[in-house]
Amino acid sequence: MVYRRTPKMQSRIDAAREQIVTAAHRLVAESGYGGTGIPDIAKEAGVSTGSVYVHFPSKTALFSEVYQRASRHEIEAFREVAEAHGTARERLARMVETFARRALAGRKLAWALLVESVNQEIDAERLRFREPYRAIIEDVINEGINADEFVYQDARVTSMCIVGAIVEALVGPLSNALETDEEGRLVDSLTQVCLRSAGPINSEPRG
Template structure:
């Protein structure tokens, strides 16, 4: 008869795996991917290095899960901000401000998620996780076009450009060696740029 894990064993394994991911996410937020070594993560999780490898066979696989977890948390917050009522331009500005403010508050983690050199496996996930942000902006733009608040345009193209601009504009200020910046000015400037990317109100000339 094949061995079947009991519910208690399955729950214990899941709890330990979760503890490892939480420990890794904590260290990445503090030290970045480069500074979060497996021995340190194991110690933070209260495990031996060997025990950790039984849950995650490689550092790349563990960090891939950390990236997924950290990215999804930010996507969920931005989606919630987008769901709040208001004109399309106001909603877009709100999402941009939330994204930028959270990134600047958790600079080390944000830099790790956006730009820090990583394993190719994580880099692939990084590109994939830009798509939910793009889709959030597509939804806002399409809502605005239906309401007559935004001129007809290629919503996918505009949304993709906004995501690219956000990432590119924040990489420098988030970098570990970056000089101190006026965060409120940066956030306001980003929101203004992204709103202006929607073009003039329908009926108004450029």
């Protein structure tokens, strides 16, 4: 008459955990962190409030996992572009476009990941989320420097700046959707700014 956790039971538990993370993801993508309570998540996942706390010690911990998963996915897409063929300049342009376009495609989630005010812990999470992007950009810039595409520079600072620039340019549009053509123009301009920030570019004709 002893109970031991069997594989079957384990997979039930794992499934519940998965349900919770998935539900949380869906709800953040809909209402952000602040608009999503634990009871909401539990309901959406088909479990009880208490169960959530069996799997995660706190709301912050749960969202930390949600953010990390969402990040990993996004960052893989980003890295693919960074490692594709082409000059550093071409790749950097595509990277900026990819970042911006994907963020605008999932506005609420991107907003939650990039800018939503929450608390210090989640803020730290956010900074950690931005870091991989920065690092990837830094690498491409360094490649560009070595290939004489970009002037010599502190690629670390430039990459930070590019991340900051993209986020700042997206803050508004993430809250209030743009028309398709406006979005296109924004992404184009943003790409141009980021390319210039990394180094010299042939000057374009005026007006």
